[in-house]
Amino acid sequence: MVVEKNTGNNQLRKGRSTKLQGMQCKGFHILAKPIGPTCNMNCGYCFYSEKATFFAEKSSLRMNDSVLESFISKYIRSQDIPEISFVWQGGEPTLLGLDYFNKVISFQKKYADGKRITNSLQTNGTLLNAEWCRFLKAHDFLVGLSIDGPEMIHDHYRVYQSGRPTFYKVLHGLSLLQKYGVNFNVLACVTKESSQYPLEIYSFFKQAGVQFIQFSPIVERIPNDSDRESGLRHAAPPILDLEEKQTKVTSYSVEAEAYGDFLIQIFDEWVKKDVGRIYVMNFEWALQSWIGLPSTYCFFARQCGRALAIEHNGDIYACDHYVYPDYRLGNIVTDEPKEIVDSALQVEFGRQKEATLPLKCRECEVLFACNGECAKHRFLITADNEPGLNYLCSGYKKYFRYIHPYMKGMKELIENDLPADRIMKIGEREWKRKNHENKVN
Numbered sequence: 001m002v003v004e005k006n007t008g009n010n011q012l013r014k015g016r017s018t019k020l021q022g023m024q025c026k027g028f029h030i031l032a033k034p035i036g037p038t039c040n041m042n043c044g045y046c047f048y049s050e051k052a053t054f055f056a057e058k059s060s061l062r063m064n065d066s067v068l069e070s071f072i073s074k075y076i077r078s079q080d081i082p083e084i085s086f087v088w089q090g091g092e093p094t095l096l097g098l099d100y101f102n103k104v105i106s107f108q109k110k111y112a113d114g115k116r117i118t119n120s121l122q123t124n125g126t127l128l129n130a131e132w133c134r135f136l137k138a139h140d141f142l143v144g145l146s147i148d149g150p151e152m153i154h155d156h157y158r159v160y161q162s163g164r165p166t167f168y169k170v171l172h173g174l175s176l177l178q179k180y181g182v183n184f185n186v187l188a189c190v191t192k193e194s195s196q197y198p199l200e201i202y203s204f205f206k207q208a209g210v211q212f213i214q215f216s217p218i219v220e221r222i223p224n225d226s227d228r229e230s231g232l233r234h235a236a237p238p239i240l241d242l243e244e245k246q247t248k249v250t251s252y253s254v255e256a257e258a259y260g261d262f263l264i265q266i267f268d269e270w271v272k273k274d275v276g277r278i279y280v281m282n283f284e285w286a287l288q289s290w291i292g293l294p295s296t297y298c299f300f301a302r303q304c305g306r307a308l309a310i311e312h313n314g315d316i317y318a319c320d321h322y323v324y325p326d327y328r329l330g331n332i333v334t335d336e337p338k339e340i341v342d343s344a345l346q347v348e349f350g351r352q353k354e355a356t357l358p359l360k361c362r363e364c365e366v367l368f369a370c371n372g373e374c375a376k377h378r379f380l381i382t383a384d385n386e387p388g389l390n391y392l393c394s395g396y397k398k399y400f401r402y403i404h405p406y407m408k409g410m411k412e413l414i415e416n417d418l419p420a421d422r423i424m425k426i427g428e429r430e431w432k433r434k435n436h437e438n439k440v441n
Helices: 008-014 049-054 065-077 098-111 130-138 151-157 167-179 198-207 225-229 256-273 281-291 337-341 344-355 393-415 420-440
Strands: 029-032 083-088 116-123 142-146 184-190 212-217 307-310 315-317 328-331 387-389
Touching: 029 065, 065 083, 065 098, 083 098, 098 116, 098 130, 130 167, 142 167, 151 167, 167 184, 184 198, 198 256, 212 256, 212 281, 256 281, 256 393, 256 420, 281 393, 307 337, 328 337, 393 420
Parallel strands: 029 083, 029 307, 083 116, 116 142, 142 184, 184 212
Antiparallel strands: 307 315, 315 328
């Protein structure tokens, strides 16, 4: 999951292009998991908690000081760019406590070497309190808060280890972030169940005063025999240049067209009322594509491989979604991150995303916006018997086709140095015209 930088999106109000942080355009990004998959919650759809099966020291999944210092020093030193972005995730990183993150800040200051250091923290919000929020504000952290929507939807899957609901605790965390002026985004996972309530979810976030939202589709395959033997309850990611035999998804995975309809219904509401006031990252990414900018979010980039993940023990993996033994690239203590990123293995991993696109994708009218999406989701076979088709293909195609006229309109506004929010007036006229036609007919 990605924590998006929310400051740049205000440029839409001025009619200029967006600048997001999903992945640095220059350099590379390493997502840090200093507590591994350890979490105080037991979300029914979580793909990461099961990764504990890969680590022998299951009772002490914590990045020690030596590994932490190696990571921070090498990550900063290895990139010749003015700003270095750290993203801290889990599991639940706040379980490490404030003393740990004060240590993080201390190491960053020690090794900054004149570079600007930024921090983002992805959290379930249950452990946030006044002390945490004062720290996050003082050190200008961007917080990604995981909340799926109103109580009925959120508590369906997002519960404590004991099974108790978490909604009101998370909502309290959200209110504390607002009270202390901490910059935050909301990450909402979209499941088969929640996809049926797009406007209820969007309305809830608006009423809660959330300005930046990302909707992330839950797609997990059921494990095959070898995955089960490894202790996994989800299938490992597909190998793109091979036919994937296991195509059945879990009961909570969102259906492809339902996800497209979910985004369309929210887009309809947003484009009429909320452009320039609420920033739905899914729409921001699309606008980047229509403007002609390269995607800063790896899902929609032509190639990937520049966004890696580091585990609590210093092991570095090809991607957050590929923390499996076959995709381990090295260790931060013994290896240099720049050499890992530029290794033949990782370069090929990133290239495969584009190189293995089936003909159906390469000839698709919305390829410029989709680029095959995440490799993790590309496990279907096309009608022409080619592997590598994205499970969400039909939903994305429906969604991108629908938003095309509006994206084209916003692109023209931006190119003429006009605010993109003028699309609301254009959209309102078009909406009224269509309604009138429907009544006449």
